[in-house]
Amino acid sequence: MGTLGSKTTTRGLGQMGVFEVLGTEERACEAHGAYVAKKYRYGWSGCMACLDEAQRLENEQRARQQQADWERARLQNLFNRAAIPPRFEDRSLENYATELDGQAKALRIAKQYADTFDENEGVSLIFCGGVGSGKTHLAIGIAKQIMQGYRSALFMSVMGAVRSVKETWRDSDISERKALQNLIEPDLLILDEVGVQFGSDTEKLILFEIINGRYENRRSTILISNLAMDKLTEYLGERVVDRLREGGGKLVVFDWPSYRKRAA
Numbered sequence: 687m688g689t690l691g692s693k694t695t696t697r698g699l700g701q702m703g704v705f706e707v708l709g710t711e712e713r714a715c716e717a718h719g720a721y722v723a724k725k726y727r728y729g730w731s732g733c734m735a736c737l738d739e740a741q742r743l744e745n746e747q748r749a750r751q752q753q754a755d756w757e758r759a760r761l762q763n764l765f766n767r768a769a770i771p772p773r774f775e776d777r778s779l780e781n782y783a784t785e786l787d788g789q790a791k792a793l794r795i796a797k798q799y800a801d802t803f804d805e806n807e808g809v810s811l812i813f814c815g816g817v818g819s820g821k822t823h824l825a826i827g828i829a830k831q832i833m834q835g836y837r838s839a840l841f842m843s844v845m846g847a848v849r850s851v852k853e854t855w856r857d858s859d860i861s862e863r864k865a866l867q868n869l870i871e872p873d874l875l876i877l878d879e880v881g882v883q884f885g886s887d888t889e890k891l892i893l894f895e896i897i898n899g900r901y902e903n904r905r906s907t908i909l910i911s912n913l914a915m916d917k918l919t920e921y922l923g924e925r926v927v928d929r930l931r932e933g934g935g936k937l938v939v940f941d942w943p944s945y946r947k948r949a950a
């Protein structure tokens with residue numbers, strides 16, 4: 687199978703002698719049957735159908751490569767925008783340890799949540815319990831799984847989220863609405879460290895704006911808190927908790943000792 691220029695170049699360069707046809711011969715291609723081969727100065731032409739096929743395969747391969755590159759870039763972009771802290775980057779639903787029944791149950795809920803994320807639009811989760819019990823690990827595992835399905839996620843501490851809104855009060859580069867929009871837009875928002883500090887009324891109001899905005903736009907939120915549920919309800923208020931539990935939202939209590947404590 688020779689490689690030839692296209693028909694137009696053949697015609698164009700004919701006058702120069704390079705593509706001058708010196709003879710023809712009836713030949714047979716194993717795949718395509720009879721064809722007329724042409725003799726040029728440098729050799730015989732091959733089967734045009736074979737050439738076309740090779741070209742088609744090359745185009746397909748190139749398209750597949752472009753698609754793969756595009757998907758990789760899209761995933762990378764989603765991961766970058768998720769802002770998962772480097773120390774949690776390797777956490778996934780696959781490497782969550784389940785030595786205790788409670789851990790196994792929490793993992794089951796997390797997996798089911800991630801698996802049904804697209805169907806259960808706007809359903810939220812509350813993870814509460816002691817420090818180091820793996821709440822953040824599971825939440826990040828969920829985020830990573832849904833991003834594989836090209837859904838967007840954002841990880842933020844409540845402090846960071848509230849600050850991003852409050853900053854707009856001084857800084858006019860970005861409006862308060864836009865700051866709120868950034869927190870409402872992702873398909874999944876993970877709000878970490880809920881209730882770490884005793885929140886001022888302003889902070890609670892902003893937190894309500896975020897959670898309510900997400901609720902109204904049918905976007906899912908995972909709240910992570912070291913507080914027990916009664917304290918968390920006290921902190922957030924019934925209204926916010928109702929929003930989060932509506933439509934099948936689950937509360938998962940992580941009531942086992944921390945990894946760190948057990949390791950020590």
Ligand SMILES: [Zn+2]
Binds near residue numbers: 715717718719735
């Ligand atoms: Zn052929």
